Amino acid sequence: xxxxxxxxxxxxxxxxxxxxxxxxxxxxxxxxxxxxxxxxxxxxxxxxxxxxxxxxxxxxxxxxxxxxxxxxxxxxxxxxxxxxxxxxxxxxxxxxxxxxxxxxxxxxxxxxxxxxxxxxxxxxxxxxxxxxxxxxxxxxxxxxxxxxxxxxxxxxxxxxxxxxxxxxxxxxxxxxxxxxxxxxxxxxxxxxxxxxxxxxxxxxxxxxxxxxxxxxxxxxxxxxxxxxxxxxxxxxxxxxxxxxxxxxxxxxxxxxxxxxxxxxxxxxxxxxxxxxxxxxxxxxxxxxxxxxxxxxxxxxxxxxxxxxxxxxxxxxxxxxxxxxxxxxxxxxxxxxxxxxxxxxxxxxxxxxxxxxxxxxxxxxxxxxxxxxxxxxxxxxxxxxxxxxxxxxxxxxxxxxxxx
Numbered sequence: 001x002x003x004x005x006x007x008x009x010x011x012x013x014x015x016x017x018x019x020x021x022x023x024x025x026x027x028x029x030x031x032x033x034x035x036x037x038x039x040x041x042x043x044x045x046x047x048x049x050x051x052x053x054x055x056x057x058x059x060x061x062x063x064x065x066x067x068x069x070x071x072x073x074x075x076x077x078x079x080x081x082x083x084x085x086x087x088x089x090x091x092x093x094x095x096x097x098x099x100x101x102x103x104x105x106x107x108x109x110x111x112x113x114x115x116x117x118x119x120x121x122x123x124x125x126x127x128x129x130x131x132x133x134x135x136x137x138x139x140x141x142x143x144x145x146x147x148x149x150x151x152x153x154x155x156x157x158x159x160x161x162x163x164x165x166x167x168x169x170x171x172x173x174x175x176x177x178x179x180x181x182x183x184x185x186x187x188x189x190x191x192x193x194x195x196x197x198x199x200x201x202x203x204x205x206x207x208x209x210x211x212x213x214x215x216x217x218x219x220x221x222x223x224x225x226x227x228x229x230x231x232x233x234x235x236x237x238x239x240x241x242x243x244x245x246x247x248x249x250x251x252x253x254x255x256x257x258x259x260x261x262x263x264x265x266x267x268x269x270x271x272x273x274x275x276x277x278x279x280x281x282x283x284x285x286x287x288x289x290x291x292x293x294x295x296x297x298x299x300x301x302x303x304x305x306x307x308x309x310x311x312x313x314x315x316x317x318x319x320x321x322x323x324x325x326x327x328x329x330x331x332x333x334x335x336x337x338x339x340x341x342x343x344x345x346x347x348x349x350x351x352x353x354x355x356x357x358x359x360x361x362x363x364x365x366x367x368x369x370x371x372x373x374x375x376x377x378x379x380x381x382x383x384x385x386x387x388x389x390x391x392x393x394x395x396x397x398x399x400x401x402x403x
Contacts, residue, residue, distance in 0.1 A: 006137060010129035013186040015141060018126025020179045021081055022145025025118035027152045028088055028172055029061055032109060033230035034156035034251055037237045037244035038165045043102050047238075051354020053102070054230045055347040056109030061116015062343030069120035069336020077125035078189045084121060085180040087114045092176070095169030108169075116226075116343065120336030123320065128190025128331065132399050133270065136321030140266025143316055146222075149229050149255025157233070157248030205330050205337060213384055214323055214338045217278065219345030220285065220377045221315030224308070224370060227349025229254045232305065235353065235363060240298045250305065257306050258313030265317030273396025274322040275385055281315045282378040286371055293367035318397075325393050325400075345373075 032039065033054055040050050072080035091111030099108045122145065127138035159168045205211055229251055237247040269277045285308060292304045319338070327334035353366035394400045 006130075006134055009131055009134055010127075010138065011188055011190075014129055014188050014190070015126045015138060017179070017182045017187045018081075018122045018142045019145050021085070021125075021183055022118055022122035022142055023148045023151070024175045024179045025084070025088065025115040025122070026146050026148025028092065028115040028148070028176060029057055029112055030149050030152035030230060030251065030255075031156050031168060031172055032057055032105070032112065034152040034233060034248045035160045035165045035168060036230075036234045037247055038157070038160045039105060040234065041244075042165070043105070045102065047358040048351075048354045049102065050234050051231070051350040051352075053105055053109065054234070054350040056106050057112040057116060058226055058230060058343055058350070059347040060110040060113020061119075062113075062340045062347060064113050064117035065120040065336045065340035065343065066333070068114075068117040069333045069339075072121045072124070072336075073333055076189050077121050077128065078183065078187050080121045081118070081125060081183050081187070082180060084114055084118050085176055085183070087111075088176055089173050089180075091115070092169045092173035096166055096173075099166060099169070117339075119339040119343075120333075123339075124331045124335050125187065125190065127324070129188075132325060132328070135324045135399070136266035136270035136274070136317060137263070138266075139320035139324070140263040140317035143262045143266070143320060144259045146225065146262065146313070146316070147255055147259035150252045150259065151255075153233070153248045153251030153253075153255060157245040161245055205327060205334050208327075210326055210384075210388075211334065211337055212341075213380060214319060214326070214334075215341035216345075216373075216377050216380065217315070218319050218338045218342030220282065220374055221312050221319055222339070222342040223344070223346030224285070224349070224374075225254070225258050225312035225316070225346070226343060227346035227370075228305070228308065229258070230346075231350040231353050236298075238357070239295070239363060240301075242298075250302070253302070253306055254309040257309035258316070261310045261313035262317045265314030266321050267317070268314075269318040269321035269397065270399070273394065273398040274318040275381065275388065275393070275397030277318040277397070278315060278381055279378070281311045281318065282374055282381065285311045285315075286374040286378065289367050289371035289374060293364040293371065295362065295364060322393065322397055326388075 095108045099105050123142050126142035130138040156168050232250045233247040236242045236250045288304050288308045352369050356365035
């Protein structure tokens with residue numbers, strides 16, 4: 001495969017602007033996580049309140065993915081993207097003017113969920129122009145927008161330290177507005193963009209058994225990433241006594257590893273098959289999460305978090321190499337469903353970490369809980385492998401040749 005051939009096979013401006021849409025949306029979605037030590041200190045939050053505060057944006061983003069995916073099916077992906085960004089800007093203004101208590105921060109977290117829901121629009125918008133053999137790479141490029149975690153972790157703590165955490169919301173509204181203009185003028189609706197025109201027909205995908213398998217897999221990869229990335233500044237500050245600005249840099253580390261490897265995961269899955277890639281990823285993730293639960297030194301923990309993030313990022317790309325091959329005619333809604341349930345699982349991680357610390361005095365249980373679910377997903381993958389490769393996907397999870 002040549003990059004030139006890939007670029008010519010689809011609409012590159014739509015792919016690029018879809019990546020930017022997902023990138024700035026992810027940045028906004030993670031802004032509270034990046035500033036959690038500042039917010040927690042200002043509002044005097046308990047460990048469980050910290051976990052709940054960080055779970056609300058993740059839960060809201062997950063909950064809104066199916067509705068936004070349905071909107072994309074009905075009004076088009078480009079129009080849904082513009083609508084989502086407009087609501088996101090309104091949420092940023094609410095954070096600047098009104099977020100001054102635990103309750104108002106929870107309300108803000110719910111509004112930030114609209115940015116998190118961008119997943120169910122950005123991926124099918126950007127990849128909709130590309131043929132099946134390039135779906136993994138196209139999805140991986142757009143999905144690399146989870147690099148917005150890097151932007152949130154790098155800029156939000158420093159800005160909060162200088163200007164105060166409320167002002168960060170106003171700063172972060174500006175790039176969303178710029179990308180909104182780029183989508184408006186450069187992006188084009190994919191030719192298969194409006195697959196359904198009614199609300200209920202796309203929901204039939206929920207009756208498919210395979211969609212629930214993908215839901216679990218995406219909880220492991222994306223849910224794991226968003227859950228741990230959103231909690232890592234709080235975890236590092238509490239566990240190792242790192243200052244608030246430096247703790248935010250650990251989010252940068254996780255975002256960098258996951259974003260770069262997401263493209264690689266999608267591309268390598270196109271070549272050797274998503275099933276093969278996920279088998280390796282789940283094995284490494286299980287080992288790493290149990291090792292992290294031992295609460296090693298900060299140097300070892302940094303290495304483990306980097307490995308976990310890299311595996312999660314690669315897994316994100318691999319899952320979405322397989323998903324459009326299984327559901328080729330309902331890409332937006334299947335993307336929204338899997339994205340929703342994956343992120344819903346991710347909301348459990350900050351809560352389990354906060355619960356673990358408050359009830360046992362250690363964060364170990366949160367890592368062990370995740371590791372157990374990874375092992376369950378690995379066993380399920382081995383179980384469905386033969387059925388999938390004898391029906392809708394090729395050996396190892398590669399795309400079947402076009403007739």
